[in-house]
Amino acid sequence: MMDTYLNSVKKQLQYYKSVGEKTMAQLKDEDLFWVYNAESNSIAIIVQHLWGNMLSRWTNFLTSDGEKEWRNRDLEFESVINTKEDLMEKWNAGWQCVFDALDTLKPEDWDKTIYIRNEPHSVVDAINRQLAHYPYHVGQIVFIGKMAASDWKALTIPKGNSQAFNAEMFGNPTTTFK
Template sequence: MNEQIIQNYLSETIESFRSYKKLAEKAMAQVTGEEFFRAIDAEANSIAVIVKHIAGNLHSRWTDFLTTDGEKPDRNRDSEFIAESDTRESVLEFWEAGWKILFDSLESLKIEDLGKTVKIRGEDYTVVKAINRSLAHAASHIGQIMFLAKHFRVADWKTLSIPKNKSAEFNLDLAEKQKVETEKLSRFEVPPESSGQANSGE
């Protein structure tokens, strides 16, 4: 496999993980302490529980990623769905620790590591498949966090994407910014050297 393609895959995957983490944190920042722990019905998970579950999964999957099974024997998955004795601070501390393990592991991967195989619950996964699985898992639950935060904030919700009924305005603004950037770059372009010989006057 082309090494540049592999390097692009790794860097863009890390960028995607960071982007999803940032979205979750911007959503969580908009809810109160009570809302952080509130479940909207008897079967639903609170934001706190979802955060604990994402973090627990990251701890387990990415600790010694290449050398041990992704489902660690000391993981208590069921406890991730209980948050009665937790504080917001303790949950977010667990969250940060899980993401640190993920990023440290991803950033340490070498190009040749992507051809290896890892295990999750005894099942073989290519490294690429395991990475994609982890990204999809985090993204799906972060979508739940954003949904709940928006549900609690209602009209006070600060959108994390293009505002409703503002797509055309957003696209025009983006096009204008791109035009300005293009004009700035063109000012620094060096004119090509003349291919002809200098006039000697003869």
């Protein structure tokens, strides 16, 4: 059962990683640093935050608190990343840390209690916490990408094309689901 769960988690995380990458690939470099207003974050800042969170939560996942002493969360929301190369390096390093930690889990680990900000979590709860957190921010990246892109290409079924998609997928454009 835990193997099935873990494979599902990895599949979902890979999907959201790819959604973020497909979004960033559509943008000009300067679009990655664009902010709507002073209260908003750029894609670069969101990536910086994800990177900091991922390294903190997944480094020594089973043996130390997920909020590491060396993490500077406030700095994650400052403009520190200046190039697309730096942004992609942090993006990939964060995700690599996540997947490396997940790949080390053994059957005996599932009953352990781990801590995030000194709050106890089961391993499943800690994973689920991040499985909710990362897509939340990837959704922000997509939203900003849609606003910043000069020629946005839908990542899923484009607006107004659901019937055509269903017709191709199911062979019947009038198929409805209940």
